[in-house]
Amino acid sequence: xxxxxxxxxxxxxxxxxxxxxxxxxxxxxxxxxxxxxxxxxxxxxxxxxxxxxxxxxxxxxxxxxxxxxxxxxxxxxxxxxxxxxxxxxxxxxxxxxxxxxxxxxxxxxxxxxxxxxxxxxxxxxxxxxxxxxxxxxxxxxxxxxxxxxxxxxxxxxxxxxxxxxxxxxxxxxxxxxxxxxxxxxxxxxxxxxxxxxxxxxxxxxxxxxxxxxxxxxxxxxxxxxxxxxxxxxxxxxxxxxxxxxxxxxxxxxxxxxxxxxxxxxxxxxxxxxxxxxxxxxxxxxxxxxxxxxxxxxxxxxxxxxxxxxxxxxxxxxxxxxxxxxxxxxxxxxxxxxxxxxxxxxxxxxxxxxxxxxxxxxxxxxxxxxxxxxxxxxxxxxxxx
Amino acid sequence: xxxxxxxxxxxxxxxxxxxxxxxxxxxxxxxxxxxxxxxxxxxxxxxxxxxxxxxxxxxxxxxxxxxxxxxxxxxxxxxxxxxxxxxxxxxxxxxxxxxxxxxxxxxxxxxxxxxxxxxxxxxxxxxxxxxxxxxxxxxxxxxxxxxxxxxxxxxxxxxxxxxxxxxxxxxxxxxxxxxxxxxxxxxxxxxxxxxxxxxxxxxxxxxxxxxxxxxxxxxxxxxxxxxxxxxxxxxxxxxxxxxxxxxxxxxxxxxxxxxxxxxxxxxxxxxxxxxxxxxxxxxxxxxxxxxxxxxxxxxxxxxxxxxxxxxxxxxxxxxxxxxxxxxxxxxxxxxxxxxxxxxxxxxxxxxxxxxxxxxxxxxxxxxxxxxxxxxxxxxxxxxx
Numbered sequence: 116x117x118x119x120x121x122x123x124x125x126x127x128x129x130x131x132x133x134x135x136x137x138x139x140x141x142x143x144x145x146x147x148x149x150x151x152x153x154x155x156x157x158x159x160x161x162x163x164x165x166x167x168x169x170x171x172x173x174x175x176x177x178x179x180x181x182x183x184x185x186x187x188x189x190x191x192x193x194x195x196x197x198x199x200x201x202x203x204x205x206x207x208x209x210x211x212x213x214x215x216x217x218x219x220x221x222x223x224x225x226x227x228x229x230x231x232x233x234x235x236x237x238x239x240x241x242x243x244x245x246x247x248x249x250x251x252x253x254x255x256x257x258x259x260x261x262x263x264x265x266x267x268x269x270x271x272x273x274x275x276x277x278x279x280x281x282x283x284x285x286x287x288x289x290x291x292x293x294x295x296x297x298x299x300x301x302x303x304x305x306x307x308x309x310x311x312x313x314x315x316x317x318x319x320x321x322x323x324x325x326x327x328x329x330x331x332x333x334x335x336x337x338x339x340x341x342x343x344x345x346x347x348x349x350x351x352x353x354x355x356x357x358x359x360x361x362x363x364x365x366x367x368x369x370x371x372x373x374x375x376x377x378x379x380x381x382x383x384x385x386x387x388x389x390x391x392x393x394x395x396x397x398x399x400x401x402x403x404x405x406x407x408x409x410x411x412x413x414x415x416x417x418x419x420x421x422x423x424x425x426x427x428x429x430x431x432x433x434x435x436x437x438x439x440x441x442x443x444x445x446x447x448x449x450x451x452x453x454x455x456x457x458x459x460x461x462x463x464x465x466x467x468x469x470x471x472x473x474x475x476x477x478x479x480x481x482x483x484x485x486x487x488x489x490x491x492x493x494x495x496x497x498x499x
Numbered sequence: 500x501x502x503x504x505x506x507x508x509x510x511x512x513x514x515x516x517x518x519x520x521x522x523x524x525x526x527x528x529x530x531x532x533x534x535x536x537x538x539x540x541x542x543x544x545x546x547x548x549x550x551x552x553x554x555x556x557x558x559x560x561x562x563x564x565x566x567x568x569x570x571x572x573x574x575x576x577x578x579x580x581x582x583x584x585x586x587x588x589x590x591x592x593x594x595x596x597x598x599x600x601x602x603x604x605x606x607x608x609x610x611x612x613x614x615x616x617x618x619x620x621x622x623x624x625x626x627x628x629x630x631x632x633x634x635x636x637x638x639x640x641x642x643x644x645x646x647x648x649x650x651x652x653x654x655x656x657x658x659x660x661x662x663x664x665x666x667x668x669x670x671x672x673x674x675x676x677x678x679x680x681x682x683x684x685x686x687x688x689x690x691x692x693x694x695x696x697x698x699x700x701x702x703x704x705x706x707x708x709x710x711x712x713x714x715x716x717x718x719x720x721x722x723x724x725x726x727x728x729x730x731x732x733x734x735x736x737x738x739x740x741x742x743x744x745x746x747x748x749x750x751x752x753x754x755x756x757x758x759x760x761x762x763x764x765x766x767x768x769x770x771x772x773x774x775x776x777x778x779x780x781x782x783x784x785x786x787x788x789x790x791x792x793x794x795x796x797x798x799x800x801x802x803x804x805x806x807x808x809x810x811x812x813x814x815x816x817x818x819x820x821x822x823x824x825x826x827x828x829x830x831x832x833x834x835x836x837x838x839x840x841x842x843x844x845x846x847x848x849x850x851x852x853x854x855x856x857x858x859x860x861x862x863x864x865x866x867x868x869x870x871x872x873x874x875x876x877x878x879x880x881x882x883x
Contacts, residue, residue: 140749238749298734298757299726305758306722309765312751313715315699331697338690339723342683350682356790363788365524365622367696367780370787373682374689381693396751403754404747406740 122194125152125179125187127217130209132250139404142237146226149251150217151209154178154193155201157255162495164257165199166248166284167208168265168272171340171398172390174216177208191473198482203489204261212247213239213397221393222323234320234393241268241275241405248272249280262286262488263424266470267437268398271405274445277422278407286488287424288481291434291470293441294415294448295406300436303343304399307336311392320393329392334381336395341380346433346466415444416451425455427484429477431469432462457484506578509536509563509571511601514593516634523788526621530610533635534601535593538562538577539585541639546879548641549583550632550668551592552649552656555724555782556774558600561592575857582866587873588645596631597623597781605777606707618704618777625652625659625789632656633664646670646872647808650854651821652782655789658829661806662791670872671808672865675818675854677825678799678832679790684820687727688783691720695776704777713776718765720779725764730817730850799828800835809839811868813861815853816846841868 127150136144152175157164167177167189178193178201180186193199193206210218213236221236228235252260263273263284270292277287296304311317314332318325345353354373369375384390411417426449430442439460449456459480463469469477511534520528536559541548551561551573562577562585564570577583577590594602597620605620612619636644647668649657654676661671680688695701698716702709729737738757753759768774795801810833814826823844833840843864847853853861 295740297731298738298740298755299729299731301740301755302722302726302734302757302761305755305761306719306726308751309722309762310694310719313719335690335694335697335719338686338693342686342690345683347681347683350686354682356679356682356685365788367692367784371682371685371689373686377686377689378693400751404749 122179125154125176125181127152127175129217130251130254132247134250136243136247136250138237138243139240140238144212144219144237147212147219147247148217148223149209149212149219149247151175151207151251152177152179152187153255154206155204157205157257158496160496160499161257162259163203163261163492164205164207164252164255165262165264166252166260167193167199167206168244168248168263168269169208169211170265170267170269171395171402172384173269174214175208175210175218176216178206189471191471192478192481198478199264199485200489203492207251207255209248209251211239211244211398213394213401215391215394220391221320221397222391231323232393233323236393236397238400238404239397240401241271241407242279244272244401245275245279248276249283252283258283260284261492262288262485264288264290265292266290267292267467268402268405271402274419275405275407277424277426278418279421281421281423284424285491286427286484287422288427288429288484289442289445290429291431291437291467292445293437294408294444296403297441301403303339304403307339308396308399310335310339311396317392320396322392328385328389330385333385333390333392333395334378337384337390338377338381341377343436344467346435346464348433349464349466352464415448419445419448419454420452422449422452422454426457427480428456428458429470429480430458430460431465431467431477432460433464434467434469436467506563509538509560509565511536511559513601514635514638516631518634520627520631520634522621522627523624524622528596528603528621531596531603531631532601532607533593533596533603533631535559535591535635536561536563536571537639538590539588541589541641542880544880544883545641546643547587547645547876548589548591548636548639549646549648550636550644551577551583551590552628552632552647552653553592553595554649554651554653555779555786556768557653558598559592559594559602560600562590573855575855576862576865582862583648583869584873587876591635591639593632593635595623595628595782597778597785599775599778604775605704605781606775615707616777617707620777620781622784622788623781624785625655625791626663628656628785629659629663632660633667636667642667644668645876646672646869648672648674649676650674651676651851652786652789655786658803659789659791661808661810662802663805665805665807668808669875670811670868671806672811672813672868673826673829674813675815675821675826675851676829677821678792678828680787685787687723688787691723692780692783694719694723695780701776704780706776712769712773714769717769717774717776717779718762721768721774722761722765725761727820728851730819730848732817733848733850736848799832803829803832803838804836806833806836806838810841811864812840812842813854813864814842814844815849815851815861816844817848818851818853820851
């Protein structure tokens with residue numbers, strides 16, 4: 116999967132949009148910024164562009180290595196000679212609106228008040244993200260994406276793109292996603308939100324003004340999130356009932372390795388990674404609201420009848436957050452429309468996290484599909 | 500399942516034990532109290548006694564109706580003419596040590612200090628509970644229980660009884676349990692504990708001295724617990740994506756019915772039911788520590804080789820907290836010992852909670868087994 120081509124240090128860019136963006140909630144963003152990174156070169160026909168959509172805690176730094184030496188969150192899959200080959204494709208990834216890594220969101224300045232938005236940043240939905248990403252597309256001079264790719268919440272954005280802008284993407288790659296959250300999914304999100312909002316340091320979202328952050332709540336939310344990303348089997352094989360100190364201590368300190376791992380993940384997220392609590396809330400709400408079929412009489416087949424893209428759908432056997440059954444719903448709705456759809460059910464013990472991890476079957480399916488996307492591109496060039 | 504026999508108002512009794520109880524943790528309770536209720540009459544041979552072991556948030560009020568009109572937590576299954584027929588059996592249930600409903604625990608007075616134990620109440624394990632329950636057995640003049648019955652954490656105590664006091668029970672009924680917690684089970688407990696312990700009102704467990712309770716943390720713990728008691732399917736059929744206000748509000752108030760349900764459960768537990776946070780911590784730790792095979796070279800078959808009781812094991816198809824696979828482990832270990840074991844895998848969509856709910860298959864298996872226990876009893880009487 117790796118190559119010896121040296122990768123340049125990635126640099127983020129900023130798009131300032133002054134055209135107002137009306138949101139699904141009824142609010143309007145009169146202006147906003149999107150931070151993004153690009154990798155590879157856009158060809159003369161502007162036909163080789165790929166948009167990567169990120170998941171809950173992701174950002175625009177998806178590939179390469181940044182100035183601080185930090186690898187992109189999908190580094191192993193995107194780059195020169197990799198599954199998504201930046202020698203062939205011009206890859207774009209932006210931080211979602213409401214994020215906390217540079218795009219307009221709760222930690223950026225509200226132009227109307229001159230203060231950070233905090234909890235006043237409006238509720239955003241997948242549909243809003245897709246609209247904002249379409250402005251980035253236009254800015255980059257791209258008429259049609261060669262492909263959109265996303266895992267988890269990223270896959271949901273890809274689905275929304277295929278429905279809302281059917282002619283602006285040739286391929287939709289939807290990984291470890293679902294056509295809408297189940298009651299259980301929403302319930303997990305709600306517990307995470309309650310953890311954040313009931314932290315006394317939350318101050319109704321105005322924690323930055325109080326010079327603090329709801330670290331405890333955010334750490335809890337992340338611990339819970341992690342729990343749902345991992346499979347029971349994987350936790351069993353990785354941690355089992357292994358003890359941290361070799362023998363039981365019979366106290367409330369960490370006894371089992373799995374406790375230590377989760378506490379570490381929670382604390383890292385809330386302190387070292389400094390993720391914004393309001394962003395966490397917004398992202399989970401966007402997940403809850405995602406339900407493209409709702410606009411089409413709750414009929415997913417009808418919703419996807421709009422789509423013109425070719426689809427690759429991938430699910431992982433041990434993913435209980437968005438199980439293969441949820442991908443089956445997507446595939447069945449596409450088949451109802453006789454769409455061009457490939458589907459792979461990949462055996463993995465890594466749960467929802469599998470979409471970020473090495474796996475020969477997954478890489479094989481994914482890279483062969485990308486080869487198809489590339490060959491189509493070459494064909495298009497010859498036609499032109 | 501119901502009968503017209505009027506049930507007397509239940510009254511709790513208190514056993515004061517002055518003989519010290521050495522605990523697995525190394526600590527010793529020099530004296531303690533157990534609160535318990537009994538239903539039905541102990542026969543002359545003292546052969547018809549049944550001990551019910553309670554689960555995480557349960558208590559000694561398992562059957563009948565108390566002076567406040569509150570039904571026991573297993574009211575539908577225990578009483579005159581019911582599955583566990585109190586016209587036939589003398590049923591006993593005590594609040595576990597470390598509990599908060601009357602037995603010695605974090606909310607009772609530490610005789611050495613004259614102040615409430617709070618966080619100083621020692622860590623207790625299933626083995627300790629079984630030892631304390633055995634003192635109650637002796638106090639009641641019972642040589643051998645006709646049966647021990649427990650669901651979830653209660654089932655674990657039944658297993659421990661069968662191993663530690665093989666001759667003191669004739670039947671062991673283990674429902675919706677597991678022979679030990681998985682890494683995922685422990686992880687859920689750890690998130691719940693962190694929610695409680697990171698609540699600023701926790702005060703390192705000395706919240707009562709501070710005139711407060713960690714309500715937020717306890718509510719979160721309960722919400723999370725509830726999530727794991729219910730199946731994805733059941734939440735889907737009960738709540739789906741039904742909206743609370745009929746249409747989306749796009750704010751951080753409750754949007755979906757499932758959110759409303761969970762918040763209500765959490766708040767009820769932390770305020771109205773006034774469950775003690777230190778007890779919650781102790782119960783989850785006892786669950787984590789439960790691992791009877793660990794004393795037998797991690798070989799459950801070896802551990803259960805001690806058992807002489809006859810077993811009924813019941814699991815529910817949609818229980819993902821303690822799935823049927825976990826009951827299979829118990830049944831297989833019993834079969835390794837050619838034990839007398841009946842097993843039922845009951846189809847239910849109610850998840851872990853199914854053990855408390857009406858279900859014809861479950862009731863049929865359970866009551867026929869109880870008929871067997873009763874007939875054996877009659878046979879014993881004739882022999883005597």
